[in-house]
Amino acid sequence: MGLILAVALGLASFAIMVLVLKLPRRLWEVTGAAIVIGLAGYAAQGSPGFAGSPGAIRETVTTDLDGAVELRKALGGGEISGSAFLITADALARRGQFGTAAGLLRGAIRQSPDDADLWLALGNALVGHTDGVITPAALLAYKRAAEIAPDHPGPPFFTGLALAQSGRFADARAIWAELLAKPGDADAAWKADLASRVKQLDMILALQRQGSAQAQGQEQEQALEPLQSPGPKQASPIQAPAAPPPR
Numbered sequence: 345m346g347l348i349l350a351v352a353l354g355l356a357s358f359a360i361m362v363l364v365l366k367l368p369r370r371l372w373e374v375t376g377a378a379i380v381i382g383l384a385g386y387a388a389q390g391s392p393g394f395a396g397s398p399g400a401i402r403e404t405v406t407t408d409l410d411g412a413v414e415l416r417k418a419l420g421g422g423e424i425s426g427s428a429f430l431i432t433a434d435a436l437a438r439r440g441q442f443g444t445a446a447g448l449l450r451g452a453i454r455q456s457p458d459d460a461d462l463w464l465a466l467g468n469a470l471v472g473h474t475d476g477v478i479t480p481a482a483l484l485a486y487k488r489a490a491e492i493a494p495d496h497p498g499p500p501f502f503t504g505l506a507l508a509q510s511g512r513f514a515d516a517r518a519i520w521a522e523l524l525a526k527p528g529d530a531d532a533a534w535k536a537d538l539a540s541r542v543k544q545l546d547m548i549l550a551l552q553r554q555g556s557a558q559a560q561g562q563e564q565e566q567a568l569e570p571l572q573s574p575g576p577k578q579a580s581p582i583q584a585p586a587a588p589p590p591r
Contacts, residue, residue: 429448429449429451429452429455429462430449430452430459430461430462430465432448433445433448433449433452433465433469434465436448437465437468437469437472440472442469442470442472442473443469443473445465445469445472446466446469446470446473449462449465449466449469450466453466458492459492460489460492460493460496460498460499461489463485463486463488463489463492463499464485464486464489464496464498464499464502466485467482467483467485467486467489467499467502467503467506468502470482470485471502471506471509476506476509476510477506477509477510478503478506478507478509478510478512482506483503486499486500486502486503486506487499490503495528497523497526497528497534500519500520500522500523501520501523501534501538503519504516504517504519504520504523505541507519508541508545513545513548513549513552514549516545517542517545517546517549520538520541520542520545521542523538524538524539524542
């Protein structure tokens with residue numbers, strides 16, 4: 345049944361190209377051959393009797409930054425850009441469509457290059473699009489947001505978050521510790537959350553140092569092992585044969 349439908353669609357397509365689109369006669373043979381080859385490939389490899397199994401779209405990959413939109417708003421004290429582009433980009437990011445959101449935000453930034461929220465959202469979208477791995481483009485977006493709004497906790501927070509997700513724990517801790525040390529509202533909800541994240545990083549870094557020390561100890565033991573092992577046995581000196589007893 346599937347092959348019959350494919351043939352019918354092929355004939356219909358050829359008829360439309362000839363009758364409606366006025367395909368030149370010299371191209372009829374080439375076009376017909378292309379349709380026949382396509383049908384032959386379908387007949388050889390197609391499996392119309394099996395249920396479809398569509399592949400997953402990369403842009404909908406779930407990452408740890410799925411809640412970045414709400415977190416960004418919380419860090420900004422509820423004050424967000426009024427850009428319609430940002431509202432649309434936030435909706436796309438909530439659905440995991442980070443690449444589309446990033447493209448939309450780039451267009452918005454061309455119109456409003458001094459909007460820190462747009463740059464911050466762009467950094468988050470770029471990190472989300474790479475499954476949580478920070479890139480130079482994302483770092484640039486975070487840096488630009490920090491330059492426009494130096495008192496906004498969002499750029500350093502998300503920079504540290506992306507660095508931590510990329511395995512750069514020491515760099516992330518340094519940025520977050522600097523953010524915590526800034527003067528401001530000590531009772532802010534995000535500060536308690538950030539302090540908890542810093543403690544988690546301290547635990548990770550401690551485990552890394554412990555593992556590194558154990559690895560170094562094993563390497564030292566392996567290096568010292570040849571020195572500590574006994575050397576080859578020395579051969580006993582050759583002795584002259586004893587003189588025969590006197591008769």
